Amino acid sequence: MTDQELERRLRAWYRAEIADDERAPTELRVSVAAAVHASSISASRLRDRLNLALVAAAAVAVLAVASLTLNRFAPSLGVGPTPTPTPTATQSPSHPPSPSPYPCGQGVGTCRGNLQPGTYPTNGFRPAFTYTVPAGWQNDLDVHSMLVLLDAAGGQYTYPDGTTFHDGIYAFRGPNATSATSPTVVKGVGKKARDLAQWLSRHVDLVASSPAPVTVGGASGFRLQIALPTTTRTSPDRCTADHGEPRCESLFMSNVPSATPGGPDWYSFGIVGPETAVVYLLDAPSGDTVMVVIDDVDGVDRDVLVAAATPIVNSLVFAP
Amino acid sequence: MVDGRPLEVDKTSERGAAFLRLANEHLDASYRLARAIVRDPGEAQDATHDAFVQAWRKWSTLRDPALFERWFDRILVNTCRNRLDRASRWHLTDISAEVVLGSGDPISDSHERDVIGSAIAMLTPDHRVVVALRYYRDFTLEEIATRLEIPVGTVQSRLHYALKRLHAVIEAADAKGTIR
Numbered sequence: 001m002t003d004q005e006l007e008r009r010l011r012a013w014y015r016a017e018i019a020d021d022e023r024a025p026t027e028l029r030v031s032v033a034a035a036v037h038a039s040s041i042s043a044s045r046l047r048d049r050l051n052l053a054l055v056a057a058a059a060v061a062v063l064a065v066a067s068l069t070l071n072r073f074a075p076s077l078g079v080g081p082t083p084t085p086t087p088t089a090t091q092s093p094s095h096p097p098s099p100s101p102y103p104c105g106q107g108v109g110t111c112r113g114n115l116q117p118g119t120y121p122t123n124g125f126r127p128a129f130t131y132t133v134p135a136g137w138q139n140d141l142d143v144h145s146m147l148v149l150l151d152a153a154g155g156q157y158t159y160p161d162g163t164t165f166h167d168g169i170y171a172f173r174g175p176n177a178t179s180a181t182s183p184t185v186v187k188g189v190g191k192k193a194r195d196l197a198q199w200l201s202r203h204v205d206l207v208a209s210s211p212a213p214v215t216v217g218g219a220s221g222f223r224l225q226i227a228l229p230t231t232t233r234t235s236p237d238r239c240t241a242d243h244g245e246p247r248c249e250s251l252f253m254s255n256v257p258s259a260t261p262g263g264p265d266w267y268s269f270g271i272v273g274p275e276t277a278v279v280y281l282l283d284a285p286s287g288d289t290v291m292v293v294i295d296d297v298d299g300v301d302r303d304v305l306v307a308a309a310t311p312i313v314n315s316l317v318f319a320p
Numbered sequence: 321m322v323d324g325r326p327l328e329v330d331k332t333s334e335r336g337a338a339f340l341r342l343a344n345e346h347l348d349a350s351y352r353l354a355r356a357i358v359r360d361p362g363e364a365q366d367a368t369h370d371a372f373v374q375a376w377r378k379w380s381t382l383r384d385p386a387l388f389e390r391w392f393d394r395i396l397v398n399t400c401r402n403r404l405d406r407a408s409r410w411h412l413t414d415i416s417a418e419v420v421l422g423s424g425d426p427i428s429d430s431h432e433r434d435v436i437g438s439a440i441a442m443l444t445p446d447h448r449v450v451v452a453l454r455y456y457r458d459f460t461l462e463e464i465a466t467r468l469e470i471p472v473g474t475v476q477s478r479l480h481y482a483l484k485r486l487h488a489v490i491e492a493a494d495a496k497g498t499i500r
């Protein structure tokens with residue numbers, strides 16, 4: 001049998017197996033539509049559910065404080081090995097985990113949903129680290145290039161196109177400075193924490209603080225605060241087309257070479273409207289650059305969010 | 321603003337409606353592609369459903385709806401491949417002794433279909449995917465590489481080994497006179 005003969009038989013097999021006019025079953029069409037509608041949860045219902053989770057988890061908050069203290073002191077004392085990622089958030093039968101309002105899973109990482117107080121290792125995010133949360137936080141996403149922790153008590157902001165984002169902590173692997181006019185990398189800006197922090201602090205269309213040196217869980221880098229100025233930006237930004245928000249600035253995108261929009265390693269990060277953010281740019285022990293953002297999406301309760309989120313960011317311990 | 325994470329969208333929003341419009345438009349072709357990869361209609365239905373759910377979660381990351389097909393194909397193919405991985409539906413056994421002699425037009429013959437189908441089922445998930453994209457969808461190597469986000473050389477390599485395996489299995493069956 002020649003290659004051509006094999007190819008002919010394969011093509012014939014597919015033609016015989018699957019008719020050109022074969023249609024998807026009706027129940028599939030219905031189930032897809034139902035799944036889309038089912039994932040649409042109103043903001044008020046989400047808040048109600050998270051508040052309930054917060055009350056349910058309050059009873060174990062004391063344990064969370066103890067866990068937080070231990071995990072923060074152990075590395076700084078410099079004695080003993082780096083703490084092993086211990087699942088201190090073992091679920092007590094009397095405090096079952098609340099259902100997550102997000103459809104976690106389905107091949108997109110292993111999102112944990114509502115978190116009991118405790119320390120958790122990242123599942124998909126690389127470089128791996130552990131994080132410690134008190135009650136009231138939710139793991140919304142944990143994939144190779146991105147991890148999201150949402151603050152149940154935090155605010156939210158709905159853009160003109162109907163998309164809603166929530167206050168929380170967002171971690172990104174390998175951020176690249178991105179152009180305001182096209183989804184491309186800005187030439188001449190390095191990929192290390194210092195390069196990106198300097199670029200951000202000098203960005204003409206941002207109000208940014210000076211980068212302050214920080215060390216987080218074995219990663220050194222810089223922290224700075226950013227917001228949009230009230231003045232008109234110097235040039236149009238493509239991000240306006242994303243969610244219909246006229247005030248926005250595209251800032252970072254994934255640097256994974258194979259990442260394409262929609263792919264598992266793709267993301268973009270920008271700042272929109274009233275949003276303010278505390279940005280940590282860190283050189284992880286693995287050699288990766290990691291960006292951690294405390295993101296106040298509505299710009300209303302920044303101080304409260306930062307007070308709640310900073311201990312969590314400080315609890316990060318990167319794998320060697 | 322973060323794009324690349326699950327979104328929460330009011331079901332009446334235009335974005336939700338836009339997604340469902342595209343989903344409806346591509347549903348049949350997507351289901352057929354899933355059939356070509358996993359073969360079993362029930363598995364194909366589940367894979368297509370899961371892929372659309374995943375696509376909906378990532379909907380905010382698709383900037384250009386014109387790229388929907390290519391974007392969704394990638395999600396669908398990965399979903400099918402993951403399902404094949406989990407189900408371990410390929411079994412590396414010699415089927416040449418199991419098939420029986422057919423007659424008439426080999427393409428319309430159910431035995432020919434069984435032999436080719438069984439041979440394809442013996443491939444690894446990665447190989448099944450490239451074979452389906454090449455001989456069902458008639459994609460070029462470059463188009464397959466784009467959809468799978470892998471180098472063209474990798475596509476070439478996977479196709480080479482897949483065809484080599486198919487050659488061996490089908491020729492063994494043919495040589496035993498079980499096909500024609």
